[in-house]
Every structure is written in C-alpha cells, then in structure tokens.
Amino acid sequence: MNMKKISAACATAAALAALCVPGAAFAADGTLTLNAGDGSTLAGHSFTVYKLATYNDVVKDGANVKSVSAKHPDQTTGDWIAAALKANGVNYDLAQGRNAAEQLLRLQNSNTLRKVAGTLQSTAAASKVTAVKTNQTSTTSSLNLTLPEGYYLVVDAQGIPILVSTTIGGATRMSNGQVLGSTQIKTNVTKIDKKIKSVDGTWKDSAAATNGETRDFKATFTVPNKLAVDTITLEDHMTGITYIDGSFHASVDGTDITNQFGAIGKDKITAAAGKTQTDGTGFKVTSLQSLVDTYQGKQVTVTYQGKVVNASKANKAINQIILTSNWLPAVIPPDVPTPNPGTDETPVPTYDVNLKKISAADGSRTIQGAKFKIHNDSLNQWYTWDSASNQWTFGTDESKATEFSTNAQGVINFTRLGAGTYTVKETQVPTGYFTFVKPSFTIKITDDGHVTIAGKDQPGLTGTVTNADANASTPTAVVKNIDNITQLPQTGATTMAIMIVGAFAIILVATATGWGAYRIRHENMGDGPIAA
Template sequence: MKMRTLLAGIVAAATMLGGMAAVATSAQAADVTITVNNSQSGHTYTPYKFANLEVDANDPSKVEVTTADGWSDAVKTAAGLDDAGNATPANKKLYASNPAAYVATFNAAQLRGFAHNLLATGKTVDGTATSGTDGKSASIPVSGEGWYLVTDSFTKDGKPTTGVNAIVATTINGHTGDFKVVGDAVTGQGNIQALGQFNAKNENAPQPPTKEVKLGNVDVNGKSASVGDTLSFTINVPVPANAAGYDEYPFTITDTASKGLKMPSTSEYKITDAAKKDITRLFTITPNGDAANGTTTTFTVTDPKNTPQYAGQTLVVTYNATVTEDAINAGSVDNSATISTNNGASGNGTTKVYNYGFSLTKKDKDGDTLKGAVFQLYDESGKRSISSTVSTDGNGKAAWSGLAAGTYTVKETKAPAGYSQQFLPKFKVTITQNQNDPAKATVTIEEGDTFGLATESNGDITVLNVKNASQLPLTGAAGTAMFTVVALLVAAAGVTLAVKSRQRVH
C-alpha cells in the first residue's frame, strides 16, 4: 500500500498534539514555514519531514499521506510497526509500505508516544534550524509542505539536551482554513484551533516575579525602616503565556520572609488579576513559621484548570507585614518570592530593608564613666517618643537599635545621683545609610546641646554630666550659655533677697 486516503477530521485528530498541533502558513508550498508560539531563548528548533501530505484532487475533504524517502524504518519503529513493535500483525502487514499512513490513524495518546519515539538520527534537516526568543513567535523555514518532526535542543546544566519532540503538519496544497484543528491540552496545545501554529513544548523556567516594599508611599527596598513599622509588600507574578494551551496548569507562588517580619493572617492577603479583579479565592494560602524564625507562605492555585485563563497576565499579591525586634540582630528584613509550574521553579524576586542603631557613653568631667543616667529617644521634632527610656550601664553605655536612617532627638531626663539635674543635655543624632554598603551607616550629632555636654568623634558619642555650673564647658555657645544661666541664677537670687527684705520692712 503506497498511499492512504484520510478524512480531514482524522488528519486533525492525528496532528493535534504534542508539541503536536497541526501547523501551517498561508504561503504556498514554495515558501512554507512552521510557526512556534512562545518560543524559548536558548532553544533551537530543527525540522525533519517524515511524510508528504496532499489534498485529494478528486475529493478536497480527504488527504493523502505518504512516507518520505528514507524514513520508513524510523517511522515503523516509532509507530510499533517493526518486528518488535506492539502493532497488530494485520496493521504491520497493511501499512508495511506506508507506515506514516498508520500514524495518521492515531489518537492523541498514541501520537504523543510516536513523537517521543521518532528519532532523526542520520536524517538530513529539511529546512533551517531556528533559535527561539522567550515569549515570542519563531518562524522555521521548511523545504516544503508535509508532516514534520521538529526537535528541540538546548543546554541544561552545561550539557547538550534534547527536549520533547513536536509532530507538525504544514499547509496542504496551500490550504490553511479547510481543516479543523483540535489542540491537545495534555501537551500544552489546547488553544490551537487552526492551521498555522503550535506551542513550544519545552519551556524554560518561569520568569521570576518582582517584589516591591513601601513604608507609606515611600519605596524602602534597599533602604531602611524601624522596628514597629508596618511595610506594604507587592509581588508582581507573571503567568507563562503557554499556560493557555493546557487544560490544567499547576501554579504556585512561594513567599519567604526572614525573621523579623510579622506576617499577616491568611485572610489579609489579596491577589488580583490584570484587570485588578480580586481572585484570592482561587488560591490556597499556607503559612509556615513565625517572626522569630522566618515565615514561608505558599499561594497555590487550588484547581489548576483555573490557571490557563490568566496566561500571559501579571497577577499581583499584596500584604502588610510589621518589623519586629527579631530583625535587630540580623540588621535587615529580607523577603523573596518564586514561581513554580510544571516546568520548574523561577529565580527569586527579592527585597531587603535595613535597620541601624547607635550608642553613647556617659562620663563625668574627669573622664570616668557614669552609671544610671536616664535617656529618652524622640523623633526629629523632639515631640514623639520612640521606645522606652534607656539607662546607662556599668560601663556608662546607653544604646538604641532597630532604627531607620534619619534624625532623632536624644534627651537626658535624669542625671546620675550626685550630679546636677539642671544641666541635662538635649541633642540631635543623624543616622546616614552608607551608599556603597547599605548594611552600614554613619552616625553624627549637631554641634551639641546648649550646654556643650554632647560630643561626637568618628561616630562615638560622649555625653558629660556635671555637678554644678562651674564644671560646664566654657567654649563657644556652651560658654555663653553657662554665663547666661549663672546670670539668671544670680538675678533669681537677687529677686529672692529683695522680696525677703521687703518682708522684713513690713
């Protein structure tokens, strides 16, 4: 049997899958190409024609299939028609001279197996091998109309790799719209409905998501925030375009937060589609961990049949998380997100938000450290207190941590026993993020408080206590301030004496 006449409907069934959709172009046979939708960068698509297809001149509803020269043995082996194959003895005999006609009778599952088994070893390329580009169509020039094996080769882990084959039919005598195509969703071809295209079967890993983090309306990724701040996170999640070709497409987003972030309850997450419609209900949200150790949260499409409708869209996950004291030792809170599909896991989309601290040393005029001085930290205005009071320890140290870069006001509220409660310093400290190494910051103060008791050198802050006005520094503004204070004290004493004198006269 040299030729097999087929109904067009059978051709559609036979060529609907597998990386194996029926494919054509509107060009005539002299200028035929195969279009690969959603081609992948780093992949090379190479065409080999194993059969000829021709519309029956007497009945255009029928197609004639003949095996291409040199392909008979390879097609027999792949189709199970050889001596060791699983075809029935009757079919082995019937299709011995034209095994491609037997393949044209296959259902989707059989054709998937045939595509997997068909080898191009020792065969000549019938067209031009073409490189892909992620997310874009690639056009493969072929030597003429027919039924093609298209191989997909790429490098994985440094080694040459061959992916899943495609079985592809081109135009038939230039016809493009006369034959119905039903794509095989099992192999990602479910959205193929007409001649002229097939979807790349072998995908690269999904494109990584991107992450954003804000404090209010300010982008703080790579910047800083304080313990107690509530940060707003956004994950932009691209859904692979070729998900449209599948009936079911598993899809999971994994969000990993370092220790120091108190994550929200599951009901506080929100997921929206490209039209900003809330689709949170389509996901199962599963948290694991806590702020003290770090939290991993997964967002899994509950029913994979829901994924294809979002193919090519960017989904958006939003939530708020609070910085806790667990972030202090680490110096930052880190957050990353990945996407997992049936083609593997993506790279990470990440954010990092730092926090800093500073300390001071309390001394007397002789340079001895003082214990028991009490300080309160305020915002730059000096009106809003930050955390509780801090007392100097046995080494005269007082410290603050978990702070964002910025300017703060430090007030001593109580001097150590035996020291003046009247001459208490108040000064501003500025924390500046190092632009070359954002994990580090520099600490500076203003010239000092009114009394000149606070000084800074290379980030080391020293604050003095005095027992009386005579021990105040006598330089610059501090000296002027001291004389002003003394003058006021003298004036106050004078007023007191005058009042007492008048009391005696009366």
C-alpha cells in the first residue's frame, strides 16, 4: 500500500473516531422504562413523550456518568422551557452561556421541578412543540421506550407528568446515585384491592358471614412514587362490621412493616335513621414518610379482622377501604383536578333459612313444639342465638347451643347465617309422635346465596331443596314427624333398622307391661317373689 492510501485511511479513521467522542453532534439512542410497580399494571395509561434536552459533553466515571451538559433540541422547545421556568420564578444568566434546557437540568429543588413539570404539561399544546412519541401503552407492569439520549417530559393521561432522563452511553446511574433510564409513574390514583377470606379459606371479593362471626380481610396496593407522594392514608369504613383492635398488620414480600404506619384510629359509622344498633366501627391510619421513601414501587399487603355485628338478609354488611395519596406540594398541575382516592368494597351478605315441621300423615297439618339445634360443620361449632344483639355465638359444647322450637305455624327461622355446611338436628319430638324417629338434615350455603337442603338422619323425612336463591326468597326445609311406623319412607336398610328397633321397642314395652302384671298377680297369690 502506497503512502497516499495509508494517509487517507488514517484520516478516515480519525474522522470516524471524532464522531464517537463526547460532545458529538449525533446522539446515540438511549432507553427509558416506565414502571407501574409491583402488583400493578400500566393498563389504562397512555403516555405522550416530549424531548426537552439533547446531551453533550458527557463525562463518564467508570460505569456511571459524572457530568453532562444539555441544549434544547430546537428553538420552539427552548422557548417553551424558558417560559415554564420564568412562570415558576427560575432565572438564569444567558451571558454565561446558559440555556433553558441546561438550567432545567441543573434545578435541584424538587418542589420547583414539580411546578415546572406541571406548567410544561399545561402549556404543551399552546407552545406548538411536537411530541416524539404519542399514545404509548402497555398492559403489563412496564413500558420500554427507545429514544435518542436526552431529557424528557412524559405526560400520562392517567397520572402526573414526569421529568426523566434516558440512559446515557449505556449508563443507568449518575455518580451521585441518580437513576437514569427508569422511573416509576406518578399515577393519579393509587389503586387498592380488597378481599375477604371465605369459610373455605380462599380470598374473595365478597363472602357471606354469620352475624357474630369474625372474618379476615386483606388489602393490597402499590406504594406510589416518592417524588409525588410523601405518605398514604388508609381508611376502612365498616357498616355492620367492627374492626378488631390490634389485628392490623402490613408486609412487603413477607417482611413485616407494620411499624411504617402510625397509630390506628377508630372510624365509627353512625347508625342510620331508625336503627338502634351500632352499624360498625372501622379504622383510619396514616403511613410514615419512610414507607414511601423505602418501598416506592413495592406492593404492600395489609391484613386485619372485623366482626360482623349488624348484618341481615335485607342489609348486608359493607367493608369499604379508601386509600388517599397525600400529594407533595405542586405535584398536581394547576389545570388538573386533585385525583380521587383509590377505593374498593367488600360486601358481606348473610342469609336466612326456614324449617317447617309437618305431619307425615297429613301434610297440611303443621307441628308446634318440635325442637332443633344447629351445628356449623365447616367450623365444627354449635350455634347459640342472642336475640338482644341479633348475633350468634359459637362453641363446641352442644349442651350450650340454643334449642329452637317450632311455632304455631310449625316454623323456625335460622337467620343471619354465613356460607358453609350446617347440620340441623331434631332434639325433641312433640307429644303424639314417635320419639325414636328424629330426623336431621344438612344446609349448604354458598357465598352468593345458593342454598341446598338434604336429609341426613332419616333422609326421606326431609324434603330436598337444590340451589335455592336465598337472595330472592327464604329457602325452607320441610321436615316430617311420624305417628305410625308405616309412615317411614321405604329408603332401604336404614328405615328397616328403624322399623326393627321401633318394633322391638314396642315389644319390649308390651313384654315389660305383661311381665309386671304377671309378677304382681303371683305376689298377690302368695307365691313369693319371682327370681329375676
């Protein structure tokens, strides 16, 4: 190769190298990731991106960026930024070579930055600036954007505006620790999801509970952006439910963070007009600022308990949680209404089931005075009714369970029952009916109020009910008493055994009566006592 070719090759290499040095006119692409945080998504959000600054004079410090200079990409953008800075009292010296974009990058006061971001969003349309990306959406927890390296305004249709930088030369952090190329969105509503633990142990949006029963509740939310919010406040408005003192706990990834919340205050719901009972007492608590600072973007799980105290078929208990983000000053742009808090509601219904006692011989004849007890098989608890409070209490001692008696219409109303499987057993048969035939039956109630009734002991004496809608009416178990052995349904070995036992009992009674008469007669005849 001659010297001219070598010289030309060297000149070309030098020119190419010049394009790669800091301060080059052609900026590389960087990346920007918008995150919703753990347990949340960007569904419903739509992002518009405006470029505010192009970088030059980048100085690296190992893997990090030590310093960088900036310039607006065009004069229209420069004028837009300058007007926003001026509107918020930020001045800079043009004589020293400063420009609006660089001054924006140099701002340290977070309150001022929030104000400027709000002003930029409100004046974007009037300024005639052109967005570099519009209608950017994602249904997952993050959105990855490829953009020319620079500083950007991200406007969120469902959130608060963000000032953020892309990665710079592949670096994801400044030497001072500032993150590059990634940010958590400043959503304008911190969503919260509320659940109740059903009797089967699963978490549901709604679950039926017995009046007097204590249930577990769970609420989850993603900690908001610390540049937008300093604390959050949780309020649980309970109607027909009372918060159990000391049951509030909070965790992140299994780690207890209950100490990140302040004192638990009571939140009492006033009874509605005409009601004498207390409708319920919830709670209210505000987090410490350290919760947001430490756990930004993490999902918090809050658990607590509430006792159902005043629910009925007509008025289900309500458990509504409200999460309020306590916004930092100037986060909300001037022309944007203050966002509503995030809410979620967990209805807690309760249902009624009737028992009707009739004669097997005459189905139109109702029976008064038949007595029954009710047992919750799902919880292995006998039920005791307190008519003063309209609540049940529970225990394993059957002798303490309430013994209900059919009224003149032959009816017992088992009221305010939650989901589960119950056994109702006859404990006393009215006079005139076979005392050794005591039917029992099962009641199965689902969380949405479907009731199934089936005979258990002497199943043929209880009418079957399949998936009756307890929301629409009160399902009824029709149970028969017999006064003649022939009235027993022909249902196989069980009935035969009852017939045999019953017949044997009659024989024993008759035999005992005859034997007693024979013994008395002989004693009266002077034959002396008969050896047993």
